[in-house]
Structures are given as C-alpha cells and as structure tokens.
Amino acid sequence: MAERVAACTACHGKEGRATADGYYPRIAGKPETYLFNQLQNFRDGRRQYPTMTYLLANLSDDYLRQIAAFFANEHPPYPPPAPTGATAATLERGRLLVTEGIGARRIPACAAxxxxxxxxxxxxxxxxxGLPRDYINAQLGAWRNGMRRARAPDCMAAIAHELTPEDINAAxxxxxxxxxxxxxxxxxxxxxxxxLSCGSMTQAAGAVR
Structure with missing residues (x-):
C-alpha cells in the first residue's frame, strides 16, 4: 500500500506527516472514517481541489477505505509549530474562540x-x-464561501458562516x-x-456507504 499511496505522499509528505509549504495538511494519524469521508468528498465533488478530484475520480469506496486505513495507522512525530507573527491580542482572541467559543453569537468552541x-x-x-495556518484559513474560508461542503446537516459550514475574517485569522x-x-x-x-448536528458524524454512526 505504501507504493500505491506515493501520489498522496508527494504532496502530503512522507507517511502523510505534511510538508513545510504551509498548505498541504498532515493526514497521518487522523481518524480513519474522517479520512474516508474526505476522500469521498473530493471524489464526489463536495470538496474542490482539481488534483485530488483527478486522482480519486475512478477509485472505489473499498480502495478509498484502504487508503484511509493506511494513513490512519501512520504515526510519525509532529514537528514543532512554526513561528507566528500574530499579535498577543490576536492569539488571545484565537485561544478564546477555540477553547470557549462565542456564546453571544452561537459559535461553539472548536474544542467542543x-x-x-x-x-x-x-x-x-x-x-x-499540526496544521499550517494557511491551510486552516483556506478551509474555513472555503466553508464560508460554499467551496467546501459535507453531508447535510453541514455543521462546519454553519459555524464558518458565523465567523468573521478576523475570527478566522485569530483561530x-x-x-x-x-x-x-x-x-x-x-x-x-x-x-x-x-x-450541532453533523451529517458526517450521523453517517459514521451507521454503516459507511
């Protein structure tokens, strides 16, 4: 399987540990069903990235499960975090959003x-x-703009629509x-x-289609 996923590690790094380019995420050690869901989402058009869609277009669910299982069982060490140029105020805003949420705006904590x-x-x-700042920004922006979707009810889209650009930068x-x-x-x-109710979790609780 390691040879078959060479196309994945070309961008996502050895063992799926991510690369230093600031965009491609770590996929090593992620929950297997999460990885399977995302592979399906790219293949079926819920996530938009031409290279991923091209690579996955003709792959069966069974093959996607094998890929997901492979990377879920990879556990390379995490690198130290990259230096940040954010101000102390921005970092504190991000910490509060991630750990406590914003109750007045019905935004749950990421940790929830x-x-x-x-x-x-x-x-x-x-x-x-272990995710690059640019990648997190891009994904939250994609949910806000409708370029990234998940099975309904799409809880991340609902949350991202409530976030301001300043919130996203801080988080x-x-x-x-x-x-x-x-x-x-x-x-x-x-x-x-x-x-919030999340379609991807509802599906994960039942049989994976």
Whole structure:
C-alpha cells in the first residue's frame, strides 16, 4: 500500500506527516472514517481541489477505505509549530474562540467538537493541531464561501458562516502555534453531545456507504 499511496505522499509528505509549504495538511494519524469521508468528498465533488478530484475520480469506496486505513495507522512525530507573527491580542482572541467559543453569537468552541486536546475524536472528527495556518484559513474560508461542503446537516459550514475574517485569522494563528501533546491520538469519545448536528458524524454512526 505504501507504493500505491506515493501520489498522496508527494504532496502530503512522507507517511502523510505534511510538508513545510504551509498548505498541504498532515493526514497521518487522523481518524480513519474522517479520512474516508474526505476522500469521498473530493471524489464526489463536495470538496474542490482539481488534483485530488483527478486522482480519486475512478477509485472505489473499498480502495478509498484502504487508503484511509493506511494513513490512519501512520504515526510519525509532529514537528514543532512554526513561528507566528500574530499579535498577543490576536492569539488571545484565537485561544478564546477555540477553547470557549462565542456564546453571544452561537459559535461553539472548536474544542467542543474536536476534543479538549484538539487532537480529534473517533470515528470521524479530525485533530486541529499540526496544521499550517494557511491551510486552516483556506478551509474555513472555503466553508464560508460554499467551496467546501459535507453531508447535510453541514455543521462546519454553519459555524464558518458565523465567523468573521478576523475570527478566522485569530483561530488559525493560535491553532498553528500550539505544540502537539505527548499523546496526539484522537480521543475515543466526547464527554458531551456535539453542540450541532453533523451529517458526517450521523453517517459514521451507521454503516459507511
């Protein structure tokens, strides 16, 4: 399988650990169902990136599951976070948004879904640490603009539509500046129900189609 995913690691780095270009994300160690969902989303047009769509266009669900399983079981070390040029005020705004949310605007904390350690939650919620700032910005912007979608109800789209550009910059600046914890594995479960209904999680709880 390592030879078959050479096209993936050409962009996502050895073992899927990401590269230093600031855009391609780490996929190593992400929950298997999350990776499978995203491969389907690229193949089926819910996510927009021509190279990914081209690579996946003719691959079956079974093959996508094999790819997802391969990278979910890769666990290379996390690099130290890249230096940030954000101000202290921006970083504090990002910390509050990520860890507490903005109740007055009905924006839940990132940690409410992605786990208290921000390393993701099984079976289908990704970690947010170890991702480049530019990648986080691009994905939140894509959700705001309708260029990235997930199965309905699309909880991330609903949240992203409430975020201002300043919110996105603050959250991405703070997240990208955080080191990975000693144990970066996704949590087995959340301590409380999700604050919003998410189609990808609803599907993950049943049979994967």
């Amino acid at each position: 879904c992605h786990g208290a350690a921000l390393t993701g939650v099984q079976p289908a919620i990704p970690g947010l640490l 991405s600046s703070w997240l990208s500046a955080q080191p990975a914890p000693a144990n970066p594995a996704p949590a087995a479960s959340l301590p409380a129900p999700l604050p």
